[in-house]
Amino acid sequence: MKLYYSPGTCAIGIHILLEEIGAPYDAIKVDFAARAQYEAPYVAKNPKSKVPALERADGTVLTEYQAISVWLGLTHADKHLIPPDAERHARMLETMDYIVATLHMQAWQRFWRPGNFIANEAEHPALKARGLEMLAKGFALLDAKLAGKDWVVGDYSLADPALFFVSWWAARNTRQELPSHIAAHYARMNARPAVQRALKAEGF
Template sequence: MTTLYYMPGTCAMGIHVLLEEIGKPYDLKKVDFANQAQFGPEYMAINPKSKVPALERDDGTVLTEFPAIATWLALTNPDKKLLATDPEKLTRTLETVDYIVATLHMQAWTRFWRTVNYSTVEEEHPKIKARGKEMTEKGLALLDKQLDKKEWLMGDFSIADSALYFFEFWIAERANWPLPPNVAAHYQRMKARPSVQNMLKLEGLA
């Protein structure tokens, strides 16, 4: 059975949502960051990168990195139509996912939420945090424009929406920053999906 290694409230939420959208049986294994389990030998044997998500497949092989896992899930479950087959739309979907994960998550949000990763000098932290918020606002404005007159980022629901959801969750529920109107409406639509509601219950976030 496919197994998702996750920590509640991390970007693994987006992969968890996709597993719920697909609807096939899967297992969940929590990696307890509070106890630094991501650095322990048991999890390091699964994912030596010491982060989540990681997806162990039926044959025992493991996939890491959000874009790769999301793409594999979409391609192996074509009936769910989580990724377009048209080359242009497919490429634009991957472009959007990469921007959310590589820029907004890893650069913007990390500056704000994991400031110490950028500097151990406490006096520098306010400036780093401010830059992170500035980058976040710029990114959300771009995504807000992409969502203009659309329910979903690519027109139809896709892996890009599950990526945007985890970022929206952080901004709305952790940072308590306002979301721009189209993004806020997207977040509400995501929260109404059974897949998101089930994920939140299973991760203890409901």
């Protein structure tokens, strides 16, 4: 397998899962500073010009955190990254969708890329502030759900690296104080050897 990533992005979530699974893979850096995601060699791999992308042994490429993580979880069932019961399986997907579709693509996007929403730069500070406000609401919701649990659905699952990357950006990039249960989850994630290996591989 080949993981296409750029350091500091949401691709860290899949990077962590690959380390948890322990199957052989190559991590291939896409140079965002050089805008390599928009150049022909990478566009041929992933026309969406995004990371993460996972190239499998047959040469096909899978994109989107949820699709890649579910595929990894199902093809490495012995690692127990997907809960066996319907309730927790559904709750895991519910949380992943909220993190990816709302916290990442709506809240963080407003903060990182206000120009993707409104061209008028005078409106960007308000848009960025709105992004952080949406994020705070999301963290408060997830914090309440984490009470009394070490991991998102009880046992460690595909949802935990997703929560990690949105928490990581808040803790590292914008120095926000995380609510207590999210902060404890973030500390537990940082203590996992797979997380340390993935961070180190990306230069952190």
